[in-house]
Amino acid sequence: MDRYCVRLSAPGKVILHGEHSVVFGKTAIAVSLGLRTSIRVQEVSEPVLKVNLPAVGLNDTIPLDLINKELLKQTTFHIEAPETLEHEEHLAKTEKFVADIISNFEQLTNVKQNALRGLFYVVFGIFGGNEFENGMEITIVSDLTIGSGTGSSASYAVCLAGALLQLAKLKKGIKVDQLSLDDRKLISKWAFNCERITHGTPSGIDNTTATFGSLVSFRKGHEPDLLDIKLDLRILLVxxxxxxxxxxxAANVRSLMQRNQKAVDCVMDAIDHIAKRALEILQNLSSSDHNGDIDEQYQHLAELWNMNHCLLASLGVSHPALESIRASALARGLACKLTGAGGGGYVIVLIPPSTKQSVVEELSQELSSKGFVVTDTKLGGPGVTLDS
Known part of the structure; x- marks a missing residue:
């Protein structure tokens, strides 16, 4: 009897422009991050499902017969159309199952609970109506910090959906070397459903970015727009x-707007303009016949990053720690902005190609000495990929 193994990875994301303004109908841009989550689904001889999620501190073993019993209860098949799944009903069944088999489920952190909910939500949704002949070991590791605004939950969901959909194909005798556009679309739909478990009403921008990579633009009330832009932007993620x-x-920004409607409207319009102008520059930089001097275009990007940060700071969403990081970057002529909600979390420092490595090293060392965590990485890389 064949035993299959699937390996797959997906990136995290950062918001490049449009933080907070997106809530008010403005343009936001998300970009894939060089840090990734990886999954291995390995069929094993023992009649169990082993769940190994070191990123959230989970390690459990569940008898296969309990899973098969639950799988056979699923009478409607949704593998190709997760959007037709009755989400709340399916989630309630999944949660009951998990709570019954994990003795201390109620005592687990919310992150651990959501990881288990998401895992079995996808297992039952994709394989419902079928039994597993072999046991499985699912191992998921991640470079991403959980709950920090870098798309860790979407990266996790894309890995789960992608690996289990590929396993379903292998069980049907279908073997592929790379994911097709249709594969990615289906993965993203399943991952969006998983994101609903964690975020309630997600925008779809995180799962879209983790699935397709590169850049994704988004406006409230519209589907995320995938931008096929090949980027290799070097940053320090701090x-x-x-x-x-x-x-x-977000509530504080809304209150500020209520008290200062016209002024905050102007800030939101300026952030929207920055997002759109930055997108034009990135599109030009990624073009094989780009116009203009590269250094000048990076300088223009740097100006936009700095303005964007200051506009966000005017809304009250910066933090002394973020300003300390930014001061160190600015002292070396490097642009720096908060990413995500602000108030802590991450900042991103743009490293133009002409930057001396000694400058990057000096900045990294200074920030590390202040107690910050510095990662030298890239933006705009590939989305979900099958790994060898």
Missing amino acids: YSCVSRETKAL
């Missing part, structure tokens, strides 16, 4: 080690 409360920050 973690402030300050936790933030996205809902509270």
Whole structure:
């Protein structure tokens, strides 16, 4: 009897422009991050499902007969159309199953609970109506910090959906070396459903970016727009080690707008203009026959990053730790902006190609000495990929 193994990875994301303004109908741009989540689904001889998720501190073994019993209860098949799945009903069944088989489920952190909910949501949705002949071991590792605004939950969901859909193909005798556009679309749909578990009403921008990579633009009330732009932007991703409360920050911005409607409207319009102008420059830089001097275009990007940060700071969503990081970058002539909700979390420092490596190293060392976590990485890389 054949035993299959699937390996797959998907990137995290950062918001490049449009933080907070997107809530008010303005353009936001998300970009794939060089840090990735990886999954291995390996069929095994033992009649169990082994779940190994070191990123969230989970390691469980579940008897296969309990999973097969639940799988056979699924009478409607949704593998090719996850959007037709009755989400709340399916989630309720999944949660009951998980709570019954994991003895201390109620005592687990919300992150661990959501990881288990998402895993079995996808397993039952994709394989419902079928039994597993072999046991499985699912191992997921990640470069991403959980709950920090870098798309860790979407990256996790894309990995789960992608690997299990590929396993379903292998079980039907279909073997592929790379994912097709249709494969990616289906993966993104399943991942969006998973994101609903964690975020309730997600925009779709995170799962789209993790699936397709590169850049994704988004406006409230519209489907995310995939932008086929080949980028290789070098950045320093700097973690402030300050936790933030996205809902509270968003509420504060809304209150500020109520008190200062015209002024905040102007700020939102300016952020929208920056997002659109930055997109034009990135499209030009990625073109094989791009116009203009590369250094000048990076300088223009740097100006937009700096303006964007200051506009966000005027809304009250910066933090002393973020300003400390930014001061160190500016002292070396490098642009720096917060990314995501602000109030802590991450900042991104643009590293133009002409930047001396010694400058990058000096900045990294200074930030590390202040207690920040610095990662030298790239933006705009590939989305979900099958790994060898």
